Structure formats: structure tokens, C-alpha cells
Amino acid sequence: MTDQKRISQVRIITRLQLSHRSARLGYATLLTIAALTVSAEWWLPALGGLLALEGRPAHADAIVVLGGGFPLRDQHAIDLYREGWAREIWRTGDLPGGSVVLQKARQLAIQQGVPETAFVPVATDSTWADGREIARMAQERHVRSLLIVTDWSHSRRAMCVINRHLAGTGVVAFYDGPRHPPYTPVNWWRDPEGRRIVSGEMLKTIYYLLRFGVTPWSC
Numbered sequence: 001m002t003d004q005k006r007i008s009q010v011r012i013i014t015r016l017q018l019s020h021r022s023a024r025l026g027y028a029t030l031l032t033i034a035a036l037t038v039s040a041e042w043w044l045p046a047l048g049g050l051l052a053l054e055g056r057p058a059h060a061d062a063i064v065v066l067g068g069g070f071p072l073r074d075q076h077a078i079d080l081y082r083e084g085w086a087r088e089i090w091r092t093g094d095l096p097g098g099s100v101v102l103q104k105a106r107q108l109a110i111q112q113g114v115p116e117t118a119f120v121p122v123a124t125d126s127t128w129a130d131g132r133e134i135a136r137m138a139q140e141r142h143v144r145s146l147l148i149v150t151d152w153s154h155s156r157r158a159m160c161v162i163n164r165h166l167a168g169t170g171v172v173a174f175y176d177g178p179r180h181p182p183y184t185p186v187n188w189w190r191d192p193e194g195r196r197i198v199s200g201e202m203l204k205t206i207y208y209l210l211r212f213g214v215t216p217w218s219c
Contacts, residue, residue, distance in 0.1 A: 045187075048186060050199065052156065063077045066148065082112070092129075104120055106121070120137075134146065155175055157201065161218050
């Protein structure tokens, strides 16, 4: 057998081996997709549950609405205020030069009977800044307890961050979320907005773990 023939045979065998490997990889991928599809009704709610904390209102010195989520978060905070859970509302997300959303939140609160002096803007631009400024203001205003209002998908990361900043201050933070969210931990993937928010929150949770060492399983 000539060298040329041997080279040709080696090439053929190599192509067959690569073809078999590709086929096995394709079968494995299809089986994985099938398994994920069949078990989706289990692991998708579990994923939502990883992000969510159980909400429960508690009497506090101030209700703190975390930026974003207008008007659901703000309306829930107003309802809690009117029910007597706290004596004032703090609202994060007050950006330099003013925030349109915060102004809308202020207007909504005042229209429903919240005194203007009881609506307190907090200058922040991220969840990490929320925690830092909430802790600072709590000490400045001699607040001992806070009722945090945010969406369920944001609740675990937000409370992890806030409790990190409140550590050692003696200030206690509780959490409660809007009572009628458009999607929940058990059906979020059926809603386009739910899919966008939850996938984004998962990425942010990983980022906060790597950037700040915030471990969601400790909250």
C-alpha cells in the first residue's frame, strides 16, 4: 500500500470518527432539551422560588419603596401607609437632575392622602446604592425598623444587599411585595415581561455574588 493510500484511509477514518462524535453530541443535546422540557413545570417554579422571599407586612418606622416597578410598588406602599403600617414613605431612585418616575410616585402618593412631608426621596441609582443610602438615612433619622417594598423577583437580592448594609446598626428590615403581581414565582415564564425580568434578575444575582460577595442563599 502506498503512502498516498494510507493517508487517504486515515482521512476517511478520521471523518467517520468525527461524524460519530457529532451524532452522539447531537443525540445528547436532544435528550437534554427533552428532559428540560418534560421537567419544566418543576424547575422553572423552583428557579422563581430561588429569587423570591415570602412577603409579610410588619409595623415599621418607614416604608421604603425601591426604585423601579412603578406604579405597582408605589401603590402597595401607599396602601400600607394608609393601613397604618408606618408613618412615612421613602422612595429610592432619585437621580441627579430629578427622576420622572419618582415625581410620578410622589404625585400618586399625595393624591391618595400621603402628606408631602411624609414622602421622602432617596438618591440612588442601583440596588447596591439603595442599601447604602437606606442604612445611612436610617441612622440619620434614628429609624429602628423598615418595611421594604419591591417585586418578588427582586426581593432576595434586595434584602441581601440591604441587610448587608444594615449589619451592626440595630435596624431591622422587613419585606412585603405588591399583592397582585402580573406574574408569580410559579408562572413567570408564561409572561413575556416575566421572562425578561427573571432572566435579568438571575444575571444580576450572579453579578452581585461576584462583584460584592452577596450570597443569595444566606438571606
